[in-house]
Amino acid sequence: MVRLIDVEMKYGNGTEALKGVNLRIDDGEFVFLVGASGSGKSTILKLITAEIAPTKGRLMVNGYNLNNIRPRQVPHMRRTLGVVFQDFRLIEKKTVKENLAFVMRAVGASKRETRRRLDYMLGLVELTDKGDCYPYQLSGGEQQRVAIARALMNNPSMIVADEPTGNLDPDRSKEIMTLLSRINDMGTTVLVVTHEKKLVDSMNKRVVAIRDGVIISDEMGGYYNEKD
Amino acid sequence: MGYYLGEGLRSIKNHAMMSFSAVCMIVGCLLIMGTFTLLAVNLEHMLGRLEAENEFLAYIDETYTTDQAKALESQVLAVENVSSAEFVTREQALEQYRQDRQDNELLSELPASALRDRFRIRVHEIGQMEDTVARVRAIDGVVNISAQVEVAQGFVLVRNIAGGVALVLVAVLLLVSIFIISNTVRLATFYRKEEIAIMKMCGATNAFVRWPFVVEGAVLGLNGSLLAFFLQWGIYQFVCSAVIQSNGLSLLTVIPYADMARQLLLTFLGTGFVIGVGGSLLAIRKFLQV
Ligand SMILES: Nc1ncnc2c1ncn2[C@@H]1O[C@H](COP(=O)(O)OP(=O)(O)OP(=O)(O)O)[C@@H](O)[C@H]1O
Ligand SMILES: [Mg+2]
Numbered sequence: 452m453v454r455l456i457d458v459e460m461k462y463g464n465g466t467e468a469l470k471g472v473n474l475r476i477d478d479g480e481f482v483f484l485v486g487a488s489g490s491g492k493s494t495i496l497k498l499i500t501a502e503i504a505p506t507k508g509r510l511m512v513n514g515y516n517l518n519n520i521r522p523r524q525v526p527h528m529r530r531t532l533g534v535v536f537q538d539f540r541l542i543e544k545k546t547v548k549e550n551l552a553f554v555m556r557a558v559g560a561s562k563r564e565t566r567r568r569l570d571y572m573l574g575l576v577e578l579t580d581k582g583d584c585y586p587y588q589l590s591g592g593e594q595q596r597v598a599i600a601r602a603l604m605n606n607p608s609m610i611v612a613d614e615p616t617g618n619l620d621p622d623r624s625k626e627i628m629t630l631l632s633r634i635n636d637m638g639t640t641v642l643v644v645t646h647e648k649k650l651v652d653s654m655n656k657r658v659v660a661i662r663d664g665v666i667i668s669d670e671m672g673g674y675y676n677e678k679d
Numbered sequence: 680m681g682y683y684l685g686e687g688l689r690s691i692k693n694h695a696m697m698s699f700s701a702v703c704m705i706v707g708c709l710l711i712m713g714t715f716t717l718l719a720v721n722l723e724h725m726l727g728r729l730e731a732e733n734e735f736l737a738y739i740d741e742t743y744t745t746d747q748a749k750a751l752e753s754q755v756l757a758v759e760n761v762s763s764a765e766f767v768t769r770e771q772a773l774e775q776y777r778q779d780r781q782d783n784e785l786l787s788e789l790p791a792s793a794l795r796d797r798f799r800i801r802v803h804e805i806g807q808m809e810d811t812v813a814r815v816r817a818i819d820g821v822v823n824i825s826a827q828v829e830v831a832q833g834f835v836l837v838r839n840i841a842g843g844v845a846l847v848l849v850a851v852l853l854l855v856s857i858f859i860i861s862n863t864v865r866l867a868t869f870y871r872k873e874e875i876a877i878m879k880m881c882g883a884t885n886a887f888v889r890w891p892f893v894v895e896g897a898v899l900g901l902n903g904s905l906l907a908f909f910l911q912w913g914i915y916q917f918v919c920s921a922v923i924q925s926n927g928l929s930l931l932t933v934i935p936y937a938d939m940a941r942q943l944l945l946t947f948l949g950t951g952f953v954i955g956v957g958g959s960l961l962a963i964r965k966f967l968q969v
Contacts, residue, residue: 500880523884530882542874544693556682557883605882 452478453499453609453642458508460494460664468494470664471508476642478608481635483651484644486661492644495661496613499642500534501525513608530558533602533639535612539594541586547573547597548582554604572600576630592623599630609640616647624650632656687894690867698899701863705903705954706910708852708859709947713911715845717939722838724934726805733805735826737815738795747820748796754818755798760811765799772797795822806835853954860899860958864892868963875967885967892959900955904947911943912936 453476460469468491476482484492497503499512501520510517513531520528541550548569555565573579576596586594595615602610610631616624628643628650635641645651651658660668691698737755739748745768755764767775773791802811812826868875878888919933936943 502880526879526882526884528882529880532882534880540873540877540880542877553878554881554883557878557881557887601881 452476452511452513452640454509454511455495455498456509458498458505458510460491460498460503461506468664469498469505472661472664472666474659474666474669476609476640478640479635479638481632481641481654481656482643483654483656483658484642484661485646485651485658490661491664492661493613494664496611496642496644499611500532501528530605531608533599533605533607533610535595535598535602535610535615537614537617539586539591539598539618541594541597541601543586546583546585547578547589550586550597551601551604554601558605568604568606572603575603576600590623591619592626595619595623595627596630599627599634603634603639607639609642610634612641612643614644614646616645616650621649628654683890683894686891687898690871690891690895691898694863694867694870697863697866698895701859701899702903702906704859705856705900705951706907708856708954709904709907709950710911710914712845712849712852712950713907713943713947714914715841715848717911717915717943719838719841719845720939721933722834722841725932726834726838733808734799734801735808735812735815735824737798737800737818737821738823738825739797740820740822741792741795743796743820745796751818751820752798755800755815758811758814758818760802760804760807761800761815762803763801767797767799769794769796853950856954857958857961860896860954861961862958863899864896864959864962867895868892875963879967888967889960889963892963893956896955896957896959896962897952898955900951900953900958901948902951903954904951907951908944908947911947912940 453474455472455474458469458472458474459467461467472491472495474495484495486492494503498505498510498517501512501517504517512528515524515528515531517528541547542553545553551569551572552565555568560568569582570579573582576599578593578596578600581589581593586597589597595618599610599612599615602612612631615631616627619627624647628647631641631643632654655672657669657671659666739751748768749766752764752766755761769791772794776794798815800811800815802808808826812824815821816824875888915936919936922933
């Protein structure tokens, strides 16, 4: 669940990245966020993950009011989110399993619980036999699947992905989108920032388009008629 | 807990050179601190022994009768810093004199009138002995004083200087060591900046991220202090044997290391721990604001 009400974001250097954004994403939705480079897509995601705070407007995420959230609460809010990045951001010195396990350790889960969840997640992203590999031993698509598995480890209610297919070829991209769609079918809310027009069109989901910090269209069915 | 320890040790291993130099710097700092502290402690100890003998003699005018001389006691006691004044008649003094020099035939013939009545005066504070001596000398009837003021003054001066230097050094070196550890851990955190950001993004609390670095700092600090403790031991023994050999006056005495070992070890470990943990916390503070 995400609510942005008249949100404005002005960075320290004076850049107005968002100029009054209203956005509502309900539990269980699958939403694409599209727009030209520099239009403010990543800024919206950073607001949702509480990396930055809005200069104006109200912001709610999964029941947390981010306008007056206490710093101690931020980790708890983040555990309700799974974050996926374009560049995967796996820890290079840890194996796939260790990369996944530490997320659960960070929230104080038991070893047995962690192992059970680990096996399940590796199965879900079809990497059961790569558990002991290091990230550099995997292809880009495989690395991104590990990152998605990591995002799901704590069983978050929402996945937030910033151009998850930006570094992948079309076939891998399709695979990742399909995986995200499957995860959505299992009940997890998904918000994906992407540039892949064909993919967006083919998936028939809700598409929110943003330009220069303003939302210019928000429609079901998924088309992408912005030229960029 | 196992996790924090494992991560902390892993980080030390990954930055072996840096960790090694950090330990060396801590050892260096602790050694300098320890050496000056031991010096100050020893001087204090010697001074204590000296203070146990912190007396001087005030000779009374020989024209005074014994009763007149004894009557000066209240005046002597009234002088500031005087803790006790024992009246010694010339007969008693001669008796003492003879006992000390039994072998000397000449002295046995010495008449008591050749000596003066005197007060054996003790002081509270050896540092103010000079003042006290001057005041006692100013009393009517006191004609002479025998005191080893210079020795006392010298010791007090050296003690004060060593104490002051030790204090300043301890403060400065403590800061330097914390700075060094903090830089080591800062580098470690720099290498793991990504990792920390990822952890925070996955909902790790600051405490979870902080612990491995605190463990790293503590392990470095404790190792440094252990090493410093044994090196200090060696240095101390070496210096002590040199002092004792060259000790013409038996004025110089040293405290055996073993007597101080426990306290010193605890102090070193405590300091090392504080340096290590303090440095770590200092270093990772700003990385946690993600
Ligand atoms: N940390 C920052 N400090 C200052 N300005 C920033 C910062 N981050 C982004 N901006 C500016 O805010 C605007 C929106 O940036 P944002 O990253 O949200 O764009 P985006 O839609 O994600 O673009 P892209 O598709 O290239 O990733 C841009 O003009 C950018 O230069
Ligand atoms: Mg972006």
